[in-house]
Amino acid sequence: MFIDRRSYGLWDPRDHGLPEDFYLTNYTKVPQAKLLEYLKGVGTSIKENETPGLDCAVVKTKFPGIYSISTTDFFYPSIDDPYMQGKIAACNVLSDMYAMGVTDVDTLLMILGVSVDMDPVAMDYVTKELIRGFNDQARVAVTNVTGGQTVRNPWPMIGGCATSTCREGEDFLRPVYGKEGDVLVLTKPLGTQLAVNMFEWMRTAAKFNRVKGVITVDEIVAAYKMAMTSMSYLNLDAARLMWKYDAHGCTDVTGFGMLGHSNNLAQEQEAEVDLVVDTLPIIKGMIKVERHLNNNWNLFKGRSAETSGGLLIMMTPENAAKYIQEYKAVSGHDAWVVGKVVKGSRQGRVVEEPTLIEVESW
Template identity: 30%
Template sequence: MPDTQTEPLLTSLAHGGGCGCKIAPNVLADILSEMPLVAGNTNLIVDAATSDDAAVYRVNDTTALVATTDFFTPIVDDPHTFGRIAATNALSDVFAMGATPIFCLAIVGMPIGKISNDTIRAILAGGQSVAETAGAPIAGGHSIDAAEPIYGLVAMGLVHPDKLLLNSGAKAGDVLVLGKPLGVGIYSAALKRGIIEDADYAEMIASTTRLNTPGSDLAGMAGVHAATDVTGFGLLGHLSEMCRGAGLGGVIEADRVPVFAGARRLAEAGVKTGASGRNWDSVKESVRLERTLSDSELDILCDPQTSGGLLISCSPDAVDRVLAAFARHGHTDAAVVGRMESAKAGVRVV
C-alpha cells in the first residue's frame, strides 16, 4: 500500500476532472437516441425526457421523491476537499428541483494499490461532512476497484409535487438569475498545470463547496417558474436545455454574467478545458452570437462548472425576492444574466 507522502496526486490519476469529464451533450444525445423512455407509470412525474436534473416519483398528493446521482474524477488533489466538492455537486440536483435532501448513498471507485486507504478514507469523510451539513446522511453505497479515482453520491430528497421546480417551466418574459460566478473549469485546468494562485484556489473551493440550498427556498415562491444547475455543459449548454424544455428562446447578456476575476485572467492567457470546446460544438447550431466575443469570452460561457450555481427563470416582479433568497444562503454573487423570450428554442448572446 503506498505511503500518503509518496503516492501520486489525485488529479494525475484522472484523464479529466470534476464535471469536465462528463460525456459531451451531443454525444450523449446520440447514445440515448434509441433508448425508450419510461412509459405507463403515472406516478413517475419527471423522467429523462426533458434532461431535467433528477427523476421524480409522486408518493402521494403532498409528497414527491426526488432521486439523482452524480460522480466524477478528482478536480483537486486534497482528498477531503475532493470528497466535499463531489458531495456538494451531487446534492445540487436535489436543490435544483426545489427539494430538501433526506439521505444519500455513496458511489466509490478507487485504484487500490495506487493510493492509500488513508486517502480513500479522507475522500469519504469529506463527502460525509457535506451530506450531514445538508441533513442528508450517507446511509450506505457501493465500491469497486477502478482504474481512476471516482466518487459521488446518489441523493434523495422530498418536495411537494406542486412546488417542484423543473427546467422546462420557463415563461416568455422571465428574467434569468445565475447563482454563482463562472470559471471553475478554467481554475481546475490551471490547477492541473500548476499555475493557479492561492487566492484563486481558495475562491474555487469556496464556490464548489457552497451548497445550492437556495433551491429549497425558491420552491413554491410566487413567480419562480423554472430552475436548473449549471454544471458540466456550461451556461450555454444548460440554458439550451431549459429553452428546449419550455419551447422558448433564451437571451444571455454577456456583460452581466458573473465571472471569477482570476478565471477571466487565466482565460485571457489561453487557459481552458477540453470540455469547453466540446460544449460549444454541441450548442453552436442553436446559439446565435449577436455581439463579438473573444475566444476567452466564449470559452467562459461554455466552461464546465463543477458544483456550479443555480439558473433560475422567474417573472420580473420576483427578481428581488429571488436575489434575496440567494443572499440569505450566502450566494452574494447571484446576478441577473438574461431573459426568456417567445422565439424558437435557442439562445442569443447579446
C-alpha cells in the first residue's frame, strides 16, 4: 500500500532527490535472535566503584566527592526521516543522564554507522541529515558534540556517549530513595513502538489488512506524528523539575518497557518497597490496535519497548501534583500519576488490569 507521505505533511524522499520508495527503516532489519547472540556477555564486568543497575555509570574520581557520570546508547533508525532520527538519537542518549538528575552534560560524543548497502546518493544524504539532527538537538540541550566515531556498517545506526563531572547531591541524584506512600509520575505517553510499527505496516498489504477495519490511515499517521513528537522531545525540563520537587529517584522508560524499568528502579531502592504501576497513558489509537491484535505487543502488561520514552519519577503525592502542573506550564505537555510505591520486596509490577488513558494529543 503506497502512502503519499507528502500529502500528510511527513518527510518525503522525493523532496531530497531520493526515489519515492526509499524507506530508511528498510535498512535496519537485524534478526532479534542474532542481536541477542551479539549481546551475550556484554556488561558483565563491573568495577568496584561503579554502580550497576542504574541508567548511567557512576564512577568515583580521584578527587573527593567528585564523580564521573556517563552513558552510551545507540540504535538503528525507527523512522524514515534521518534528520528527525538524529534528534531522537540525541534525546535517547541524554535521557539516561536526565534520569540521574544530570541537567548539565559536559561532553557528548556521536557514534555513527554509515550504511554501505545504500547507493552513494542516499548514503551521503542520510549521513549528513543524521549528523545535523543529532547536532541540532545537542544545541537545544545546551551541550556540544565534541567528537565521536564513524564506521562503515551494513545498517545505519546513530547514538552517542554523554559524560558529566558531578558532585553528589548537587549535580546528580541517586535513584534509591523511594518511600512507601510515594507516587510514580510518567512524563511521556506509551506506545511509540506500536505507533511506528503501524506506520510501517501500511507499506505491506498483508500486514495492513490485519488492522484495516480497526484503525484508519489518518489515525495511524496521527499516532506516528505523536510518537515522533514524543521521541524527539528532550527530558531536560522533566529532569530540572525533579530537583525542585524533591524527587526520590527516577529512571527513563525505554527498551525494557514500563515493567522492566520499574522493576530495575525498584531493585535499587534502599527501603524494602515495590513499585506498582496501575495506569498506562497510551498514544491515541494504539489501545484498540493492541486489543485487536490480542495484546501482541504486551503493551498493557508494560513489556512493550519504548524509544526515547519519558521519565518515571518517585515523589510524594503533594509534590507530584505540583510537578505535573508546572511541567505542563513549562513544556506544554502532560504528565501523569501512573502508580505508587508500597511496602514490599524491591519488585516492580504492572497490575492485572491497569487503567488505560488514551492520549489524544501531546
